[in-house]
Amino acid sequence: MSYGAIFPLWRAAAGQTWDDYTRHAFVKGLGNGTLPREAFLRYLVQDYLFLIHFSRAWALAVTKAETPEEMRACAATVHALLDGELQLHIETCAAEGISEAQLFAAREAPQNLAYTRYVLDAGHSGDFLDLMAALAVCVLGYGEIGTRLAAQAGETPYADWITTYAGAEYQHTCREVGALIDAATARRLGEEPESSPRWPRLCARFEMATRLEVDFWGMGLSA
């Protein structure tokens, strides 16, 4: 599993917060099957709305891009979110009697609002790299979680969720996003991005988005 050169640097800078996100109790419950169904569904309904806003944020990245290659990569991610990942949410909820119209009309939890609007604001108030630092956590964190959970043998009713994020399609998106971030960083900050005065702010954005992921899992567990 390799998502480029910049992602491991941002992940390392996030320190313990990264483990709090990727090894959260919610994640453990998905892997070993102990996560209560109601917690999973609460999360999944919120995650549908989350992905709608994330699609908007990737569409914003199209407008912030500086090259046709960047535009294509961001547009492909919008497509992967709306027509790939979201099918898991739509199909799982349909089996529980929840329609897509009901998902779209659901009330947003404050943790969802905080995270999605933080990312959109990173794009509105910052540039392409600010937006990438906030977006990377979502895409690549789940790529890492899915791969790890898939490698652990074990019975779980959440196998569809794990397969979605460990699967070839999602992992392809992760590699494309990792490559996009590497190229975009080299283009804007040069070959030694860590010496750029912008570097600490990018790391801080990544870390904040990671904290917001931790709160998102917590929202799923809170009754």
Ligand SMILES: Cc1ncc(CN)c(N)n1
């Ligand atoms: C909250 C959250 N973070 C990340 C992902 C993976 N795209 C997601 N579906 N939801």
